[in-house]
Amino acid sequence: MDKQNYSRTLMTLTPSNYYDIKTDWQYMSPTWFKKFLACEAEAIAELKQSWKPENDPTALVVGNWLHSFFESEAAHERFVSEHPEAISSRGTTKGRLKKAFKVAENMIDTLDNDDMFKKFYQGDKEVIVTGKIGGYLWKGKIDCLNLERGYFADLKTTADIYKGYYNAETHKYDKSFVYEYNYQLQMAVYQELIKQQFGINCKPYIVAVSKQAEPDKQVIDLPEYRLTNAMNQVLEAQEHIQRVITGEDKPTRCEHCDYCRSTKCLDNVISADDLIA
Ligand SMILES: [Zn+2]
Numbered sequence: 001m002d003k004q005n006y007s008r009t010l011m012t013l014t015p016s017n018y019y020d021i022k023t024d025w026q027y028m029s030p031t032w033f034k035k036f037l038a039c040e041a042e043a044i045a046e047l048k049q050s051w052k053p054e055n056d057p058t059a060l061v062v063g064n065w066l067h068s069f070f071e072s073e074a075a076h077e078r079f080v081s082e083h084p085e086a087i088s089s090r091g092t093t094k095g096r097l098k099k100a101f102k103v104a105e106n107m108i109d110t111l112d113n114d115d116m117f118k119k120f121y122q123g124d125k126e127v128i129v130t131g132k133i134g135g136y137l138w139k140g141k142i143d144c145l146n147l148e149r150g151y152f153a154d155l156k157t158t159a160d161i162y163k164g165y166y167n168a169e170t171h172k173y174d175k176s177f178v179y180e181y182n183y184q185l186q187m188a189v190y191q192e193l194i195k196q197q198f199g200i201n202c203k204p205y206i207v208a209v210s211k212q213a214e215p216d217k218q219v220i221d222l223p224e225y226r227l228t229n230a231m232n233q234v235l236e237a238q239e240h241i242q243r244v245i246t247g248e249d250k251p252t253r254c255e256h257c258d259y260c261r262s263t264k265c266l267d268n269v270i271s272a273d274d275l276i277a
Helices: 030-038 041-048 056-070 075-079 098-113 114-120 185-196 223-247 258-262
Strands: 124-133 137-146 151-158 165-167 172-175 203-210 219-221
Touching: 030 041, 030 185, 030 223, 041 124, 041 223, 041 258, 056 098, 056 124, 056 137, 056 151, 056 165, 098 114, 098 203, 114 203, 114 219, 124 185, 124 223, 137 185, 151 185, 185 203
Parallel strands: 151 203
Antiparallel strands: 124 137, 137 151, 165 172, 203 219
């Protein structure tokens, strides 16, 4: 066990510590699990805070801008006041929202002006859930949970709802953004945690909204077999991932991500015929 990062007492999750990396040592989450599935070496380095992945900070703020709006008025006001970088401070656009945030406002408007969405997106917002899956602690945060009507919803922003991603099995661009980002894994875990915490089996929905100048929107549900397969993937992969976290197993390097390239040492020669797998 990594003593520096390991706390003996189990932390109770609250809105203020939910994203604290200390809690990620105690509770697995769909986000971290997917990081480990992508590259164990990078994920453990990030968990130990010895590596920080390059990601687009604006994209994260834009996503949270939208989420905070549908959480509550107070949450959105607080979020906007904490992000003055959304407003242009120079040139002819001074004082106005920057382009990426204007898109976020359009995304908010398209949902906020939609009757079906307004009736559907009712329930408790940003609900923290915890439980055990296969003996390990997990955490989740539900965007919108409606226990009375037996469903929950997760807001997803995406470039284009109908964009096809490369599918290694079919060698075609026929994979939807839902499966490309393994959102079925998140939905399966959330469904299980809600069931454990509240005793109700809720149906998961994704509310997708696109980042196009004129945003598209769609409520999406998941075929049962996708949820079952996702839960099986969790159960099969998590033992080893947990052993990587405790230091009992060596992390596997993917050899293709930024982290693996940044730490690569030449130790072999390969044929030009074998460069492309
Ligand atoms: Zn890697």
